[in-house]
Amino acid sequence: MIPYQNIMKNSSRVLAPLFNQTSRRYASTALASLDNIMGEVMDSIYEAGTFKPERIITTRQAAxxxxxxxxxKILNFCANNYLGLSSHPEVVEASKAALDKYGAGLSSVRFICGTQDIHKELEEKISRFHGREDTIIYASCFDANAGLFESLLTPEDAAISDELNHASIIDGIRLCKAERHRFKHMDMKDLERVLQETQKCRMRVVATDGVFSMDGDVAPLKEIVELCDQYKALVFIDECHATGFVGETGRGTEEFTGVDGRVHIINSTLGKALGGAAGGYTCGPKSLTDMLRQKSRPYLFSNSLPPPVVAGASKVFDLIMRDNxxxxxxxxxxxxxxxxxxxxxxxxxxxxxxxxxxxxxxxxxxxxxxxxxxxxxxxxxxxxxxxxxxxxxxxxxxxxxxxxxxxxxxxxxxxxxxxxxxxxx
Structure with missing residues (x-):
């Protein structure tokens, strides 16, 4: 018996009492079919040696x-907690205070009754950190990436993406109706080829990770910016693995590559170096964030970021802007x-x-x-x-x-x- 079949056999003993006989009778055929299909999928994952077990941590996130x-006690060398701030005392205390004052959550989306003063304060703080006009925060950066391209781009436009971009960028671009193009990983000649071929488009967005999370390499942002200036294209970067700790003051790939202020749209996360809890954002021109507040589906249809998360992230920005x-x-x-x-x-x-x-x-x-x-x-x-x-x-x-x-x-x-x-x- 292969590992997955063992897992299912053992878990069935635990889960079986949760299903009453009536529900099992009506659902048995469909469930049996689902179990068989999923079992085959899982068997193939095990046989390929690519099964990913989830280890259970029983303490706070730390070194x-x-x-x-x-x-x-074991040493953790597999966390996105780059600054070690996810359990910082000031961050924890700020989250606790917000829980007492604002409650656990808003039970709603932003435009209905889900915007508090601390949400606006955090957005202003992020904008100041990046030197941009405005910021819109999401439940995650995956949501920010999912919400951007569909709202921004039309069939008259083009999205141009590095072939090794994060899955959330790939999925976000799939949602839009623009022309979709890929260029070879960090290959500027191939990017220029695509820029030349898409000059007829109304608007073009070149999308790249600032730092590629699986390989640890940094996008050649200076060259990308110069090409996009030449061909009148917008530059978008995902800074999830750069914000807060890359560059002399942690301003990210822009600072690291010496092109401060030349990237048009920045998406990043609050769930890695910036406290490690959750949340993401889009930062850029106010005209863009105004539009996203009206059209971005993950923003319009997802609950507001919980107050303790907002307060913790806000405290992290205080800490890193005060001392680098x-x-x-x-x-x-x-x-x-x-x-x-x-x-x-x-x-x-x-x-x-x-x-x-x-x-x-x-x-x-x-x-x-x-x-x-x-x-x-x-x-x-x-x-x-x-x-x-x-x-x-x-x-x-x-x-x-x-x-x-x-x-x-x-x-x-x-x-x-x-x-x-x-x-x-």
């Missing part, structure tokens, strides 16, 4: 955590980890970014490597298809400002031990 079934020392700490830790892991003989991708993909290629090997690392009290995850292309499986390490040099050394030493054991190095 050191615990997982279910173990009382040991955590940005320097992330950079120092990243350099230390990348230098040691490369010297050990591992193949890594990206440059100068706390996302460090350690390439293993084989999906089963990546999964086994991650389990072996956990036995050494290091939390990392193997990434395989469909999260990354087939044959490009990896361990994606994420370095945080919360890690100490000693913790980074412990992680690298564990990689070296397991790498030798599994004949990776």
């Amino acid at each position: 050191e955590i615990q997982v279910a079934g173990s009382s040991k 020392s955590l940005v320097s700490k992330v950079a120092e830790n990243t350099k230390h980890f990348r230098t040691r892991i490369e010297e050990a003989g591992f193949t890594i991708w990206g440059k100068d970014h706390p996302i460090v993909p350690i390439m293993l290629d084989d999906a089963s090997l990546a999964g086994r490597f991650a389990e072996e690392m956990l036995s050494k009290d290091i939390y990392v995850i193997g990434f395989s298809y469909p999260v990354v292309p087939k044959g490009k499986a990896r361990i994606r390490v994420q370095v945080s400002a919360a890690h100490t040099p000693a913790e980074i050394d412990k992680c690298v030493d564990a990689f070296i031990d397991i790498g030798k054991k599994l004949k990776v190095i």
